[in-house]
Every structure is written in C-alpha cells, then in structure tokens.
Amino acid sequence: MNDMTQSLLDTEDEVMLRDAARGFLTDASPVSGLRANRDAGRAHDPALWAEMAQMGWTGVLVPEAAGGADMGHRAAGILAEEMGRTLAASPFLSTAVIAASVLRDAGPRAHGALQAIAAGEATYALALDEGPKFAPAATAMQAERQGNAFRLSGAKAFVADGTTAARILVLARTSGAAGDADGLTLFDIDAARAGLDRQALSTIDSRDHARLVFDAVEATGDDIIGDLDNGLAALRPGLQAGQAALAAELTGLAGGAAAITLGYLKDRRQFDRTIGSFQALQHRAAHLWSEIEVTASAIANAGRRLDATPADASLAVSLAKARAAQTAKLAVSEAVQMHGGIGMTDAHDIGFFMKRARVGAEWLGDYGHHAAIIAAARGF
Amino acid sequence: MSDATEDLAAFRADIAAWISANCPAPLLGRPMDENAIVWGGRKWTFTDDNQRLWLERAVARGLTAPRWPVEYGGAALSRAQEKIYREEMERLGAPPPLESFGLWMLGPALLEFGNAEQKAEHLPKITRGEIRWCQGYSEPGAGSDLANVQTRAEDMGDHWLVNGQKIWTSYADRADWIFALVRTDRDAPKHKGISFLLMDMETPGITTRPIRLISGKSPFCETFFDNVKVPKTNLVGELNRGWDIAKYLLTHEREMIGGGARGLLGGRSVSQILASQEGDVMADPVLRAEAMQLEVDALAFGLTMERYKDQAEAGRGVGNASAMLKYYGTELNKRRYELLMATAGSEGVEWDGTQGGLAPEWLRTKANSIEGGTTEVMLDIIAKRVLEMPNQ
Numbered sequence: 001m002n003d004m005t006q007s008l009l010d011t012e013d014e015v016m017l018r019d020a021a022r023g024f025l026t027d028a029s030p031v032s033g034l035r036a037n038r039d040a041g042r043a044h045d046p047a048l049w050a051e052m053a054q055m056g057w058t059g060v061l062v063p064e065a066a067g068g069a070d071m072g073h074r075a076a077g078i079l080a081e082e083m084g085r086t087l088a089a090s091p092f093l094s095t096a097v098i099a100a101s102v103l104r105d106a107g108p109r110a111h112g113a114l115q116a117i118a119a120g121e122a123t124y125a126l127a128l129d130e131g132p133k134f135a136p137a138a139t140a141m142q143a144e145r146q147g148n149a150f151r152l153s154g155a156k157a158f159v160a161d162g163t164t165a166a167r168i169l170v171l172a173r174t175s176g177a178a179g180d181a182d183g184l185t186l187f188d189i190d191a192a193r194a195g196l197d198r199q200a201l202s203t204i205d206s207r208d209h210a211r212l213v214f215d216a217v218e219a220t221g222d223d224i225i226g227d228l229d230n231g232l233a234a235l236r237p238g239l240q241a242g243q244a245a246l247a248a249e250l251t252g253l254a255g256g257a258a259a260i261t262l263g264y265l266k267d268r269r270q271f272d273r274t275i276g277s278f279q280a281l282q283h284r285a286a287h288l289w290s291e292i293e294v295t296a297s298a299i300a301n302a303g304r305r306l307d308a309t310p311a312d313a314s315l316a317v318s319l320a321k322a323r324a325a326q327t328a329k330l331a332v333s334e335a336v337q338m339h340g341g342i343g344m345t346d347a348h349d350i351g352f353f354m355k356r357a358r359v360g361a362e363w364l365g366d367y368g369h370h371a372a373i374i375a376a377a378r379g380f
Numbered sequence: 381m382s383d384a385t386e387d388l389a390a391f392r393a394d395i396a397a398w399i400s401a402n403c404p405a406p407l408l409g410r411p412m413d414e415n416a417i418v419w420g421g422r423k424w425t426f427t428d429d430n431q432r433l434w435l436e437r438a439v440a441r442g443l444t445a446p447r448w449p450v451e452y453g454g455a456a457l458s459r460a461q462e463k464i465y466r467e468e469m470e471r472l473g474a475p476p477p478l479e480s481f482g483l484w485m486l487g488p489a490l491l492e493f494g495n496a497e498q499k500a501e502h503l504p505k506i507t508r509g510e511i512r513w514c515q516g517y518s519e520p521g522a523g524s525d526l527a528n529v530q531t532r533a534e535d536m537g538d539h540w541l542v543n544g545q546k547i548w549t550s551y552a553d554r555a556d557w558i559f560a561l562v563r564t565d566r567d568a569p570k571h572k573g574i575s576f577l578l579m580d581m582e583t584p585g586i587t588t589r590p591i592r593l594i595s596g597k598s599p600f601c602e603t604f605f606d607n608v609k610v611p612k613t614n615l616v617g618e619l620n621r622g623w624d625i626a627k628y629l630l631t632h633e634r635e636m637i638g639g640g641a642r643g644l645l646g647g648r649s650v651s652q653i654l655a656s657q658e659g660d661v662m663a664d665p666v667l668r669a670e671a672m673q674l675e676v677d678a679l680a681f682g683l684t685m686e687r688y689k690d691q692a693e694a695g696r697g698v699g700n701a702s703a704m705l706k707y708y709g710t711e712l713n714k715r716r717y718e719l720l721m722a723t724a725g726s727e728g729v730e731w732d733g734t735q736g737g738l739a740p741e742w743l744r745t746k747a748n749s750i751e752g753g754t755t756e757v758m759l760d761i762i763a764k765r766v767l768e769m770p771n772q
C-alpha cells in the first residue's frame with residue numbers, strides 16, 4: 001500500500017552504497033578521467049563500464065532471477081548522484097536505468113536481454129527525439145508494415161550513447177500522425193542492422209551522443225516491446241526511471257561543483273584574506289547550499305515513489321527533474337563566477353560541470369516540460 | 381505489508397474518523413484568516429462556540445500537542461503518527477485547534493531544560509490553551525545581535541529584580557506570561573551572562589505599549605520592566621546559561637516559521653486563492669510561469685521539511701540547518717504573497733474589498749524574513765556553521 005510516511009532519509013544500506021560508490025568513483029573516475037577521454041577522442045570507457053558491472057551497478061534495476069541486484073530506483077538515484085559528483089561518463093542511464101526499466105516490464109522474452117545488461121555485456125541507447133526538444137508524441141519516424149515485418153525510416157536527432165550502444169530502443173510510428181500519443185510502437189533492435197547510420201555528434205559534455213538515420217531498417221514483430229501502437233506505455237517506466245536518475249545525476253553534479261567552489265573560497269586570497277571571508281560570497285554559497293538541500297529532497301522522494309507506487313510517480317519524477325535542472329544551472333553559474341578567471345579556463349575542471357549541466361537540463365525534458373506537468377497535476 | 385505499515389493505516393483511519401466526528405462542521409474547509417486562529421489564554425474570547433468545542437475535544441485527546449508526553453496533556457504520538465494526523469487534518473480541512481508560542485517555542489525548551497516542577501506547572505496550561513505566552517528576546521539594542529540584551533535581573537536574595545525594556549514583543553498586550561532573556565552577569569562575556577526567566581505579565585512593574593505595523597495592525601509591543609519582582613524558581617536551566625536555551629528555542633522557532641505555521645504566515649495556498657478569483661488569471665503567461673515556479677519550489681521545500689523532521693526523529697538532529705528552513709520557507713512565503721497580490725490585481729489593494737484581508741497578510745509576510753532572525757543572519761549561520769567558511 002501507499003505508505004506516505006516512508007522516510008526520505010538514506011537507509012543504512014543506502015548509506016553504505018553511497019560511500020562505496022563515492023570511494024570507487026573518486027579513484028576510478030575522477031573528472032581528470034573524463035578530460036583524458038575527451039583529449040583522446042574517446043566517448044565511452046569500456047574498462048570503467050566493466051568495473052561498474054562487476055560491482056552490480058549495471059544490474060541495479062534488473063530482477064535477481066535475471067542475475068541483477070534489483071536494488072530499486074532510490075539506489076539507482078544514489079549511484080547516479082555519485083556519478084554526477086565526479087562526472088563519471090558511462091551508459092549507466094541509457095542501459096542500466098532506462099533500458100532495464102523498459103525490459104523488466106516486457107515479459108519473459110526480455111529475460112535474456114536483462115541478463116546481458118546485468119552482466120555488463122549489452123549496452124543500450126534510447127532513440128527518441130527527432131527535434132531539439134523532448135517531445136515523444138511528436139515522433140514522426142515511420143515503421144512501415146510489410147507482412148510480418150516493419151521498415152523503419154527517419155532520423156533521430158539526439159541519441160545519448162548512440163554511437164557505442166550495442167542495441168537501440170527506438171520509438172516509431174505505426175499509425176496516426178506526428179503529435180498523436182497513440183500509434184507509436186517501441187522496437188528493440190540490434191545497432192548493427194543494415195540501413196542504420198550512426199553519426200557521432202561532438203557535444204559540449206564530451207560524451208557519446210549521436211544522430212541516427214534509419215533507411216528502411218528491418219524489424220519484426222519479435223522486436224516489439226509492449227503492444228503495437230501503444231509504445232508510449234511501454235516506454236513510460238523507462239522514461240520515468242531515466243528522468244529520476246538524470247535528476248539525481250544533476251543534483252550530484254551540483255553538489256560536486258559546489259564542493260569544488262567551497263574549497264576554492266577557503267583557499268584563494270585577495271585583499272590579504274581568503275575570499276571566503278567576504279560576506280557577499282558567503283551568502284551566495286549559503287544560498288546555493290540551500291537550493292541543493294531542497295532539491296536533494298525531491299530526488300529522494302522520486303526514488304521512493306518509483307519504488308513504492310510507480311504508477312503514481314509522475315508528479316514526483318517531474319518535480320525532481322524540474323528542480324535538478326535549475327539547481328545544477330545555478331551551481332555551475334555560481335561556481336564559475338566565484339572562481340573568477342581561472343573558472344573560465346579549460347585547464348580547470350569546473351567548466352566540465354557547466355557543460356554537462358546544460359546537456360542534462362535538456363535530455364528527457366527540460367524545466368518547462370516538467371513544470372507544466374506539475375502545474376497540470378496541481379490544477380492550473 | 382509490514383506490521384508497522386498496517387498499524388499506521390489503522391491509525392490513519394482512526395484519526396480521520398475522530399476528526400470527522402469531532403471537528404464541528406462549520407469549521408471544516410474555512411479559510412484560515414487571522415480570525416480563525418485560536419491562541420488561547422486568560423484574556424481569550426472565542427469568536428464562536430464551534431472554536432471552543434473543537435479546542436475542548438482536541439485537548440481531551442491530547443491533540444493540541446500531539447507529540448508531547450501524555451502527563452503534560454500531549455498525545456505522545458510517534459513522528460509517523462503525527463505526520464498522518466497533520467495530513468488528515470489538512471485533507472479534511474480541519475483547522476488547528478490551538479496555536480501558540482507556548483506550543484511552538486516555550487514548550488520544547490521546557491521539555492529539554494525545565495525542572496520537574498516547571499514542566500508540571502506550565503506545560504499542561506499550554507496544551508489546554510489556558511495560558512498564552514509571549515517572547516521577550518529583542519531589545520532596542522539587541523536585534524540580530526541578540527546576545528547584546530541589557531534588560532537585567534538582579535539577585536535580591538529571595539527574588540529577582542528585573543529592570544529594562546523589550547521591543548517587538550508579539551502579542552505582549554494579550555499574553556499572560558513572558559519568557560525572557562535577561563542579563564544576570566554584567567562582567568561576563570556577553571553570551572555567558574544571560575539567563576532565561578519566566579514572568580507573569582500581571583506582576584506589578586510590567587507594562588506594554590502596542591506598536592502599529594504597516595499592515596495597520598498592532599500585534600506587537602514595547603514591553604517595559606520597572607522594578608519587577610520575580611520568584612527565584614522562575615529561572616529555567618542554569619544561571620548564566622540562558623543563551624543555550626535561547627538558541628535551542630530559536631531552532632524550533634525557525635523550523636516553525638520556515639514551515640509556515642498558519643498563525644504566522646497566513647494559511648492561503650495558491651490554488652485556494654486562484655479558485656476564489658474571477659476570470660482565468662493563469663491565462664497571463666508571466667503569472668502562470670511564476671505560479672509554476674512557486675509550486676515546484678514549494679513542493680520540494682515541503683519534502684525537505686519532512687526529511688529534516690525524519691532526521692531529527694532519527695536522533696541525528698537538524699542543528700544549524702534549521703537556519704536553512706527559516707531562510708527558504710520565509711522567502712518562499714513572501715513570493716507566494718507577491719503572486720497572490722499580482723493575481724488579485726486592483727481587488728488586492730483594498731483593505732476591505734472582495735479580497736479583503738489579503739493586503740494585510742501580504743504586508744505581514746514581509747516580516748517573515750526579519751522575525752526570529754533575519755535572512756541575512758540565517759545565511760551567515762549556514763555559511764559559518766554548516767559550510768565552515770572563515771570569519772572576516
């Protein structure tokens with residue numbers, strides 16, 4: 001039943017998970033790791049992903065029967081938060097959160113796919129948006145029926161982990177017109193299928209993003225997840241889980257940027273004193289800390305709701321994503337400003353936070369998208 | 381479903397049934413303007429019989445102070461039960477049966493620092509709404525710099541002799557007793573010479589003079605002490621250690637103000653007020669965007685209040701982070717009332733129009749970020765105590 005009294009505090013297990021994740025990521029995936037990968041032109045780090053698999057993170061949302069750890073959405077959020085703190089780049093959200101959440105609702109046929117995710121053997125990308133804004137119902141891409149098969153044609157504009165993923169979850173139209181929420185179907189296909197062209201995008205966050213062009217790519221009825229013409233319903237658990245986890249990542253990112261900035265305020269000297277002794281800067285730091293605290297509550301709440309009452313988590317998830325997008329933006333803007341000139345240099349890490357925050361603010365729905373959902377739920 | 385969850389579900393059903401059966405119907409769903417608040421005290425007159433009945437019934441069940449021990453008139457509810465009680469009160473539109481500085485501030489401080497006699501004497505009168513308390517902290521020279529209080533209490537052997545002046549004493553003219561910070565050692569460093577003293581406002585030598593506010597009301601006073609004789613037993617805690625009590629009480633006050641206790645912040649929600657207005661004010665994209673942002677922030681802040689209460693309950697304390705609740709909650713409430721005034725348009729600026737009562741509430745909210753410690757002082761506390769930033 002829906003127990004409204006469920007605590008938003010981390011449980012003992014969650015505290016341990018957080019500590020372990022922070023310890024691991026600080027060592028194995030500091031911001032310097034992202035920098036090195038960027039400089040080497042590497043958008044995906046298979047060694048890091050293998051280690052995450054070994055720790056059970058890839059199976060965080062995979063049932064135990066399929067070899068997963070099945071720790072739940074709050075746990076996935078804690079991992080994402082910690083990844084945000086160090087800007088650890090991996091297909092965690094696309095694969096372990098979004099794809100796993102979609103597939104675990106897809107019945108026995110997805111058992112193998114879930115096993116592969118938990119084992120760290122398969123990575124996924126979600127091919128959804130066709131324009132610059134998140135709008136699933138606007139999907140125009142055609143899945144044309146030919147007997148038992150479908151031919152997918154069209155372009156997906158912005159696909160996270162799209163160049164490296166082994167498999168693609170793609171939403172395409174089997175009936176109706178762009179703008180209809182009905183008539184969409186979700187396919188799970190091999191990324192190597194003929195006719196699929198993956199064009200790497202060079203994005204500000206130095207991560208793997210791609211434009212996918214489908215030219216009569218073949219799919220069969222077996223590739224369909226959920227029901228024909230009802231793909232948004234099949235996708236919904238994945239989107240909500242992904243939005244909540246991305247919000248968690250952004251909140252961790254905000255915390256990471258704030259921590260670096262606080263360190264700098266206590267260290268940098270001007271006018272014969274540390275700049276952190278200036279009240280103007282103290283109050284800005286205190287305000288930022290307050291915003292992060294408030295957003296952290298929305299993150300914990302979204303995880304708890306998804307674990308307890310997933311059918312009734314929409315408001316909680318949108319609240320988390322709306323708040324996190326804004327808090328991350330505030331954190332990185334304040335961080336750069338309070339660093340002064342050094343904050344504008346590529347040699348300093350803080351810029352990496354700013355760039356990832358901008359990408360995260362857009363992906364899976366921006367502030368306006370989620371605030372509108374909240375407003376509707378609240379009756380205006 | 382665990383036993384605990386099952387018990388809580390049963391508690392929810394039980395308390396909801398009790399509220400429905402006991403809260404007089406005319407009180408349900410009534411807008412919480414200032415007239416709807418019951419403060420209690422010797423001088424109190426109920427605006428109607430329903431208020432009196434509701435208070436009596438709540439007192440009988442210990443629900444004016446749900447978490448206090450039963451021996452002092454509380455209901456000894458757990459944190460989870462209290463939360464359910466408040467949720468059900470809100471869902472059913474039942475007003476708080478009693479609000480008071482005794483419940484919010486003095487009670488928690490006495491439970492922590494008072495001796496057995498003080499608790500037995502004062503707490504039941506607070507829960508029953510018999511004695512109304514006011515707060516004698518601020519002085520003309522001691523606002524943000526509260527430890528600078530100069531009102532002094534001299535030890536005359538069998539009593540304290542109090543002389544000095546307090547200011548901004550909310551409802552001093554309507555209160556029965558005052559809890560005050562007084563200087564008991566003038567040679568000690570300023571934080572170390574303060575004591576926490578309780579005084580009956582009817583004691584000879586205490587006078588009050590109301591101060592008129594920008595809202596047109598006079599809810600607070602100057603309070604003067606002229607050779608006031610106070611029993612020695614009225615000192616709470618240790619002599620010259622009153623600052624610890626003052627600070628403890630302030631964290632409760634700040635959580636309470638930040639959390640939007642209706643008596644201080646006004647009880648109108650955005651959706652309530654929008655429903656009461658003509659036309660579709662949300663058609664204005666700017667107002668709509670502001671309302672959306674406010675809703676997002678208010679929901680997240682509400683969850684934060686809950687998280688902090690859970691943390692306090694888990695024995696991990698909230699400590700200096702209560703400054704954040706105070707800062708954030710009051711700035712949020714000021715924004716809420718700016719939006720309400722903007723949506724009300726010209727109807728909002730009349731003292732007695734269809735939106736009568738809104739303008740004074742709006743003006744009153746401007747004090748939220750001043751009373752109980754200003755926004756700037758809260759940010760200082762966060763910076764220095766939570767973030768451990770260096771002194772000037």
Ligand SMILES: Cc1cc2nc3c(=O)[nH]c(=O)nc-3n(C[C@H](O)[C@H](O)[C@H](O)COP(=O)(O)OP(=O)(O)OC[C@H]3O[C@@H](n4cnc5c(N)ncnc54)[C@H](O)[C@@H]3O)c2cc1C
Nearest residue numbers: 515516517518523524548549550747750751752753754756
């Ligand atoms: C409606 C209302 C009800 C009240 N009720 C009570 C009551 O019941 N009992 C009671 O004892 N008191 C009460 N107060 C008093 C309240 O606690 C004080 O007004 C408050 O602590 C601020 O003190 P001050 O008014 O002297 O302002 P000041 O301390 O003089 O502050 C003036 C301005 O200077 C800023 N400032 C001060 N110090 C600093 C600093 N170090 N750094 C940066 N900025 C600073 C402040 O933030 C403020 O903006 C009430 C006040 C109001 C408005």
